[in-house]
Amino acid sequence: xxxxxxxxxxxxxxxxxxxxxxxxxxxxxxxxxxxxxxxxxxxxxxxxxxxxxxxxxxxxxxxxxxxxxxxxxxxxxxxxxxxxxxxxxxxxxxxxxxxxxxxxxxxxxxxxxxxxxxxxxxxxxxxxxxxxxxxxxxxxxxxxxxxxxxxxxxxxxxxxxxxxxxxxxxxxxxxxxxxxxxxxxxxxxxx
Amino acid sequence: xxxxxxxxxxxxxxxxxxxxxxxxxxxxxxxxxxxxxxxxxxxxxxxxxxxxxxxxxxxxxxxxxxxxxxxxxxxxxxxxxxxxxxxxxxxxxxxxxxxxxxxxxxxxxxxxxxxxxxxxxxxxxxxxxxxxxxxxxxxxxxxxxxxxxxxxxxxxxxxxxxxxxxxxxxxxxxxxxxxxxxxxxxxxxxx
Numbered sequence: 001x002x003x004x005x006x007x008x009x010x011x012x013x014x015x016x017x018x019x020x021x022x023x024x025x026x027x028x029x030x031x032x033x034x035x036x037x038x039x040x041x042x043x044x045x046x047x048x049x050x051x052x053x054x055x056x057x058x059x060x061x062x063x064x065x066x067x068x069x070x071x072x073x074x075x076x077x078x079x080x081x082x083x084x085x086x087x088x089x090x091x092x093x094x095x096x097x098x099x100x101x102x103x104x105x106x107x108x109x110x111x112x113x114x115x116x117x118x119x120x121x122x123x124x125x126x127x128x129x130x131x132x133x134x135x136x137x138x139x140x141x142x143x144x145x146x147x148x149x150x151x152x153x154x155x156x157x158x159x160x161x162x163x164x165x166x167x168x169x170x171x172x173x174x175x176x177x178x179x180x181x182x183x184x185x186x187x188x189x190x191x
Numbered sequence: 192x193x194x195x196x197x198x199x200x201x202x203x204x205x206x207x208x209x210x211x212x213x214x215x216x217x218x219x220x221x222x223x224x225x226x227x228x229x230x231x232x233x234x235x236x237x238x239x240x241x242x243x244x245x246x247x248x249x250x251x252x253x254x255x256x257x258x259x260x261x262x263x264x265x266x267x268x269x270x271x272x273x274x275x276x277x278x279x280x281x282x283x284x285x286x287x288x289x290x291x292x293x294x295x296x297x298x299x300x301x302x303x304x305x306x307x308x309x310x311x312x313x314x315x316x317x318x319x320x321x322x323x324x325x326x327x328x329x330x331x332x333x334x335x336x337x338x339x340x341x342x343x344x345x346x347x348x349x350x351x352x353x354x355x356x357x358x359x360x361x362x363x364x365x366x367x368x369x370x371x372x373x374x375x376x377x378x379x380x381x382x
Contacts, residue, residue, distance in 0.1 A: 013277075021277040028275070029268045029304045030253075032261035053220075058250035059269065062221075063257050070223035077220045078250065084219065085291055086204075086212040100276055113220045 001041055001175040005188060007034065008154070014181050018128075018159070019100065026125055026153065027060035032067075038175060039067025042123060042151040045173050046072070049148035051121040053077060053114070055136055057107055064153050065123040072121075077114070079107040079136060092142055094135035099128065107135045114143035127152040127174060130161025137170065149173060156181075157189050192232055192366040196379060198225065199345070205372050209319075209350070210291065217316055217344065218251035223258075229366060230258025233314060233342040236364050237263070240339035242312040244268060244305070246327055248298055255344050256314040263312075268305070270298040270327060283333055285326035290319065298326045307335035318343040318365060321352025328361065340364060347372075348380050 013021040025031040042064070051072055056065035057079040069076035083091070083106075090111040097104050114120070120140045124132055133150050140147050149171030155162050157177040165172050177189035204212040216222040233255070242263055247256035248270040260267035274282070274297075281302040288295050305311070311331045315323055324341050331338050340362030346353050348368040356363050368380035 015277050019277060023275070023277060023301065024304075025266075028271065028278075028301055029266050030257060030260070031266055032257050033264065035257065036261055059253060059271075062250060062253045063267075066221060066223050066226065066254050066257060069221070070227055073224065075216075075220050075222055076254075080219065080250075084214070086206050086210060086214060087219075110214065110219055113215075 001038070003034070003037060004153070004176050007031075008176065008186060012186060014183055014186065017181050018156070020154070020156075020178065020181055020186070022154070026063070030063045032063075035063045035067045038064045038153060039069075039071050041175060042068040042121070042173070043071035046121050046148055046151065049121065050119050051148050052118045053120055054123055055079065055109070055114075055120050055140065056123045057081070057132055057136065060125040061123055064125060064151075068121070068123055068151065075113075077109060079109045079139070081105050081107065083108050092139040094138045096131040096135035098131065107132070107139065109139050111143070114140065114145050116144035118143070118145040119148050120145050121148045122150045124150070125153045127155040127161045127172070128159040130164050133161060133165055137165075154178065192229070194225070194228060195344070195367050198222075199367065199377060203377060205374055205377065208372050209347070211345070211347075211369065211372055211377070213345070217254070221254045223254075226254045226258045229255045229344060230260075230262050232366060233259040233312070233364070234262035237312050237339055237342065240312070241310050242339050243309045244311050245314055246270065246300070246305075246311050246331065247314045248272070248323055248327065251316040252314055255316060255342075259312070259314055259342065266304075268300060270300045270330070272296050272298065274299050283330040285329045287322040287326035289322065298323070298330065300330050302334070305331065305334035305336050309334070309336035310339050311336050312339045313341045315341070316344045318346040318352045318363070319350040321355050324352060324356055328356075345369065
């Protein structure tokens with residue numbers, strides 16, 4: 001997605017060879033018009049998969065997931081990292097390890113929002129080690145719903161998450177894939 | 192906003208006389224089409240205020256804020272509750288107490304996204320005691336930006352936040368105001 005590459009090149013800050021900061025348009029300040037275009041691209045790519053719900057996790061996945069849901073006209077569920085005080089009925093939980101934060105967090109999804117009749121599209125902002133995507137796919141599997149695939153805004157292709165998910169036969173669609181992060185530049189996988 | 196009242200009446204669950212659960216369309220599962228209509232309503236109400244940025248907080252404020260930003264064509268900033276590992280430059284912080292969770296959380300906003308040239312519209316899902324709105328208005332004040340007002344999806348008018356903010360001369364626009372929560376029903380303020 002050329003527009004997204006340009007924003008990453010113009011505004012992305014390479015913090016280390018593993019960490020890219022894109023907080024001016026994606027995960028602190030958000031550009032709603034870019035998110036709309038991202039949603040339109042995911043909607044186009046998954047248009048034939050009969051998606052009934054989008055699943056993401058708080059907080060940075062919400063914006064691209066919401067715009068995809070708007071354009072596919074389906075509800076969006078965001079997994080919570082803590083059990084809400086109002087979640088009194090059953091819920092799925094999955095533990096995921098964040099390498100960036102070096103800690104384990106939980107993903108919580110109310111059972112009643114996922115049924116065997118659903119076809120779920122998972123959306124997230126970043127794919128690196130694939131822990132969050134693994135946790136979300138585990139929850140989808142346990143619910144009995146079908147999984148249409150995983151839509152990722154930015155994949156760090158030099159980290160193993162994308163390969164691990166694709167080896168499992170899952171469809172992973174990343175809008176941009178980064179081959180290498182370095183102080184002198186950001187290299188994309190040619191596609 | 193009649194459509195929102197109907198959704199609250201049809202799907203809202205009264206957990207206690209202070210807590211309303213609306214997790215089927217607002218803060219766990221999200222209805223993107225409803226959020227779009229909510230965004231359109233906030234955009235209409237604040238159309239003449241020359242808003243340059245929207246400010247909200249993670250996570251449940253993001254959806255209504257993003258749609259408002261889409262329709263006003265301005266960026267959306269969401270305050271974080273933890274300092275991100277990538278936030279290496281200056282940031283504002285405000286402590287807010289959540290009565291629902293009975294704990295103090297921090298709101299963090301990178302300094303570089305708020306300038307004295309900005310006019311900020313604060314958007315949030317709920318207004319109860321007004322702590323989150325107070326924290327966000329404090330950050331706007333410290334940045335030197337102007338405040339256009341506060342847009343709230345659901346105001347619990349029986350709690351003091353709305354009155355406290357309006358007494359300070361702030362414009363608070365709530366799409367629905369709830370007068371009373373009871374097991375036998377939800378009463379709205381007539382408007």
